[in-house]
Amino acid sequence: MHRVRGVVARSKGAPVTVETILVPDPGPGEALVRVQACGVCHTDLHYREGGIGDDFPYLLGHEAAGVVEAVGADVHDVAVGDFVVLNWRAVCGHCRSCKRGRPWYCFSTFNATQKMTLEDGTPLSPALGIGAFAEKTLVAAGQCTKIDPKAPPTAAGLLGCGVMAGIGAAINTAQVGRGDTVAVFGCGGVGDAAIAGARLAGARTIIAVDIDDRKLELAKQFGATHTVNSSQHDPVEYIKSVTGGNGADVCIDAVGHPAVYRQAFDARDLAGTVVLVGVPRPDMTIELPFIEVFGRGGQLKSSWYGDCLPSRDFPMLVELHQQGRLPLDRFVSETISLDAVEEAFHKMEGGEVLRSVVVL
Ligand SMILES: NC(=O)c1ccc[n+]([C@@H]2O[C@H](COP(=O)([O-])OP(=O)(O)OC[C@H]3O[C@@H](n4cnc5c(N)ncnc54)[C@H](O)[C@@H]3O)[C@@H](O)[C@H]2O)c1
Ligand SMILES: [Zn+2]
Ligand SMILES: [Zn+2]
Numbered sequence: 491m492h493r494v495r496g497v498v499a500r501s502k503g504a505p506v507t508v509e510t511i512l513v514p515d516p517g518p519g520e521a522l523v524r525v526q527a528c529g530v531c532h533t534d535l536h537y538r539e540g541g542i543g544d545d546f547p548y549l550l551g552h553e554a555a556g557v558v559e560a561v562g563a564d565v566h567d568v569a570v571g572d573f574v575v576l577n578w579r580a581v582c583g584h585c586r587s588c589k590r591g592r593p594w595y596c597f598s599t600f601n602a603t604q605k606m607t608l609e610d611g612t613p614l615s616p617a618l619g620i621g622a623f624a625e626k627t628l629v630a631a632g633q634c635t636k637i638d639p640k641a642p643p644t645a646a647g648l649l650g651c652g653v654m655a656g657i658g659a660a661i662n663t664a665q666v667g668r669g670d671t672v673a674v675f676g677c678g679g680v681g682d683a684a685i686a687g688a689r690l691a692g693a694r695t696i697i698a699v700d701i702d703d704r705k706l707e708l709a710k711q712f713g714a715t716h717t718v719n720s721s722q723h724d725p726v727e728y729i730k731s732v733t734g735g736n737g738a739d740v741c742i743d744a745v746g747h748p749a750v751y752r753q754a755f756d757a758r759d760l761a762g763t764v765v766l767v768g769v770p771r772p773d774m775t776i777e778l779p780f781i782e783v784f785g786r787g788g789q790l791k792s793s794w795y796g797d798c799l800p801s802r803d804f805p806m807l808v809e810l811h812q813q814g815r816l817p818l819d820r821f822v823s824e825t826i827s828l829d830a831v832e833e834a835f836h837k838m839e840g841g842e843v844l845r846s847v848v849v850l
Contacts, residue, residue: 491512491513491514491515492512492513492514492515492522492626493510493511493512493513493609494510494511494513494624494625494626495508495509495510495511495624495625495828496508496509496510496511496549496551496606496614496621496623496624496625496627496828497509497549497550497551497623497624497828497831497848498511498547498548498549498550498608498614499537499538499546499547499548499550500546500547501546501547502538502539502540502544502546503538503539503540504538505832506538506550506831506832506835508828508829509608509609510608510609511549511606511607511608511609511614511624512606512607512608512609513606513624513626513627513628514604514605514606514628515560515562516560516561516562516565516602516604516628516631517562517563517602517603517604518562518563518564518565519562519563519564519565519603519630519631519632520561520562520565520602520603520604520628520629520630520631521558521560521561521562521565521568521628521629521630521631521633521634522558522559522560522561522626522627522628523554523556523557523558523559523574523576523622523626523627523628523629523634524556524557524558524559524625524626524850525551525554525555525556525622525624525625525626525627525850526554526555526556526557526643526647526849526850527554527555527556527643527644527646527647527825527847527848527849527850528551528552528553528554528555528622528623528647528847528848528850529553529554529644529647529648529650529651529652529679529821529822529845529846529847529848530551530553530826530831530834530835530838530845530846530847530848531552531553531651531652531679531845532652532678532679532680532769532838533552533617533618533651533652533769534550534551534552534617534623534831534835535835535838535839536769537550537617538550538835541769541771541772543615545615546615547608547612547614547615548614548615548616548617548621549606549614549615549616549617549621549623549624549627550617550621550623550831551617551620551621551622551623551624551627551831551848552576552578552616552617552618552620552621552622552650552651553622553647553648553649553650553651553652553653553845553847554575554576554620554622554627554647554650555573555574555575555576555637555641555643555644555646555647555650556573556574556576556622556627556643556647557571557572557573557574558570558571558572558574558634559626561631562631565631567631567632567634567636568631568634568636572634572636573636573637573638573639573641573643574634574635574636574637575634575635575637575646575647575649575650575800575804576620576622576627576629576633576634576635576647576650577633577634577635577650577798577800577804578618578619578620578633578650578651578795579596579600579794579795579798579800580596580600580630580632580633580800581593581594581596581600581632581799581800581801582596582598582600582632584598585597585598593799594662594795594797594798594799595794595797599619600619600630600632600633601616601619601629601630601633602616602619602628602629602630604628606621606624606627606628618651619633620633620650623828623831623848624828625850635800635801635804635805636805637649637804637805637808638805638808638809638812640812641808641811641812642819643849644819644822644825644847644849645811645818645819645821645822646804646808646811646818647847648679648818648821648822648845648847649803649804649807649808649818650804651795652678652679652680652683652821652845653679653680653683653807653818653821654683654795654796654798654800654803654804654807655680655683655767655793655795655796655798656679656680656681656682656683656684656685656686656687656744656767656796657683657684657686657687657690657796657803657807657816658687658793658795658796658797658798658803659680659684659687659742659744659765659767659793659796659797660672660674660684660685660687660688660690660691660693660740660742660765661687661688661690661691661796662793662796662797662798662803663765663767663791663792663793663796663797664740664742664763664765664791664793665763666687666688666691666692666693666739666740667691667692668691668692668693668694669692669693669694670688670691670692670693670694670738670739670740671693671694671695671696671697671733671736671738671739671740671759672684672685672688672693672695672696672697672738672739672740672741672742673696673697673699673725673729673738673740673741673742673754673757674688674696674697674698674699674709674714674742674744675699675700675720675725675741675742675743675744675745675750675753675754676699676700676743676744676745676746676750676768677698677699677700677702677705677706677708677709677714677744678705678744678838678844679821679844679845680744680767680768681698681700681709681742681744681745682708682709682712682821682844683712683821684742684744684767685698685709685712685713685714686712686713686816686817688713688740689712689713690810690815690816693713693740694715695715695716695732695733695738696713696714696715696716697714697715697716697717697718697728697729697732697733697738698710698714698716698717698718699717699718699720699725699729699753700717700719700720701719701720701721702719702841703719704841704842705841706718706719708820708844711817711820712817712820716728716732720753725753725757726753726756726757729741729757730757733759736759736760737756737757737758737759737760737762738757738758738759738762739758739759739762739763740758740762740763740764740765741753741754741755741757741758741762741763741764741765742754742764742765742767743764743765743766743767743768744767744768745768746766746767746768746769746770746771747768747770747774748770748774748775748776748777750768751764751766751776752776752778754766755778755782755786755790758786758788759788760786760787760788761786761787761788762786762788762789763788763789763790763791764788764789764790764791765791765792765793766790766791766792766793767792767793767796820844821844821845822844822845822847823842823843823844823845823846824843824846824847825846825847825848825849826846826847826848826849827848827849828848828850830846830848831846831848834846834848
């Protein structure tokens with residue numbers, strides 16, 4: 491049993507607190523990871539606000555890199571000392587999606603079976619089955635993806651969620667191709683990653699849409715060729731104006747708001763693709779002109795975790811980073827301590843950062 495510090499959301503809407511938590515030694519199929527860095531993602535805030543579930547207390551944090559400190563029985567793919575990025579959807583190999591050869595839709599939750607707890611024994615629900623705003627965390631060994639140990643943990647950890655979700659929304663879900671026109675709505679960590687992914691895939695025009703000019707400036711660094719502030723200008727008109735009047739081949743909603751989704755729907759070219767990667771609140775609904783859903787053809791898709799395969803995609807993206815083709819380190823706006831996560835939520839809401847990254 492390991493006694494470490496971790497960031498806990500005790501009840502809906504309450505500020506998070508740093509608590510002493512108890513982490514069991516790994517059982518069969520499990521790994522204990524000494525966390526080196528963990529990014530603050532909007533999904534952690536969704537958890538704190540009760541938007542994902544009601545299984546409080548949550549141990550937050552899920553965009554992490556670290557070193558394997560111990561493994562349980564029957565663990566073959568990772569070993570003590572490996573440098574790993576944690577993933578929240580390990581491919582199980584047994585569920586109906588895996589069996590049909592579509593492992594990126596893996597439906598199983600493949601997490602550690604033993605529980606981390608508060609000091610009084612109260613079981614913690616780790617965010618996305620990870621819980622990495624903690625000095626050590628316990629995960630299923632399959633949640634550890636080995637990468638090059640020379641990669642910086644601060645940037646590499648971000649592949650564990652938001653950056654992978656964004657890049658994957660562009661390259662895996664939307665399948666952006668060479669010469670495509672792409673519009674990305676919401677230029678936080680996820681949206682900027684979608685922009686970087688669209689550039690990697692060879693998009694010709696990449697239009698960044700946000701309501702905050704600071705975010706639009708940052709978006710240019712990831713490859714946006716055009717920007718539009720949608721609180722001042724109609725983004726649909728603007729996107730049409732820079733795509734020959736047609737709209738974009740691919741529109742990615744990285745906000746998860748019905749009004750933004752409608753803009754993405756309307757700004758898309760005929761037979762184009764809309765990808766929803768932002769996470770809506772459970773009470774939200776959308777209304778669309780049904781004839782347009784038919785008449786515009788194409789695809790309306792959602793992207794879970796960028797339809798990624800961690801073991802295929804994380805090492806590949808680290809390599810692209812090391813070759814200078816993917817600016818992973820630009821997502822890191824600041825490094826902070828465990829005590830500053832609540833403050834980091836406010837900075838995220840205030841639009842001050844792309845990613846605050848906890849360094850341990
Ligand atoms: N699908 C997945 O697997 C997955 C994975 C990680 C995160 N997410 C979700 O992606 C979303 C974005 O996450 P993030 O970490 O980048 O958040 P973030 O808060 O860093 O970024 C959100 C951005 O959207 C902008 N924005 C807000 N309202 C807008 C509007 N009406 N029009 C245009 N832009 C607007 C903000 O200014 C900000 O730049 C969240 O909903 C998060 O939960 C999904
Ligand atoms: Zn599966
Ligand atoms: Zn996340």
